[in-house]
Amino acid sequence: MAKGISRRFWGKLVHVLVLTTFTILLAFPFYWMLITSFKQNLDLYTMENNPFLFNTKPTLDHVKFLFTETRFVRWLGNTAFVGVVVVAITLVLAVPAAYSLARLSGRWGERLGIGIFLTYLVPPTLLFIPLSRVVAYLGLQDSLWALILVYPTFTVPFSIWLLMGFFKSIPKELEDAAMVDGLTRFGAFVKLVIPISVSGILTVVIFTFTLVTQEFVYALTFISSESNQMIGTGIPIFLVRGDVYYWGALMAACLIASLPIAFMYNLFLDRFIAGFTVGAVK
DSSP, rough: HHHHHHHHHHHHHHHHHHHHHHHHHHHHHHHHHHHHTOOHHHHHHHOOOOTSOOSSSOOOOOHHHHHHHSOOOHHHHHHHHHHHHHHHHHHHHHHHHHHHHHHHHHHHHHHHHHHHHHHHHHHHHHHHHHHHHHHHHHHHHSSHHHHHHHHHHHHHHHHHHHHHHHTTTTTTTHHHHHTTTTHHHHHHHIIHHHHHHHHHHHHHHHHHHHHHHHHOHHHHHHHOOOGGGOHHHHHHSSSSEEEEHHHHHHHHHHHHHHHHHHHHHHHHHHHHHHHHHHHOOO
């Protein structure tokens, strides 16, 4: 018995150590951004100072510089607007496409799904030139609508591939039973399949929004004016001026921009791992 207690103790200790290590590693970038955002320039550039602590009194100068000397609030608004519209377009296109491919009989559904996903793997450095011709032809240069037009080209393939796995895990017998009870195929899809796949759809929403906020090549190519910049391009372009890096403002901008996404990930973490399909079958 003592041996069993000792084994459980060491197992729990290892679990706590692993969890603590991962927590520290994941939280350290946020700590670094936070402490750098409020450090004075003298504290930042003095090599003898401890970089992990406040060696002088904290200051709000970097945050004030970010909000007064740049269009940071406008960049956040642009990113949120483009992200919401692209997420909506992605869901409208990806959800029915993924369901159709998941239910397509034979191997053609899987092959088409792999083919669609391969388009996501094409690097933007190869596509931005032909896409720039399309954007110019439509007269969307230096417009957020250019990004709204282009971003679904990589969010939709990724979302289709991701959602196919969720839809394949839903037994067809559930839909057959729903249609026996009087629902049409579309009615079973809307009233049964989509509620069961909420975890997958939320995953697509957050991943799509994250892809939009992290994208750099298209935003740099199609947007030139300061007022229309996205957060991913506005921060490095206007806070890095020649060989001058506004480290405090850079870290403050990164911290403010990353916190909402980190909050969304943590808020819906249980949705990602919950077994909705298992619960529905039971």
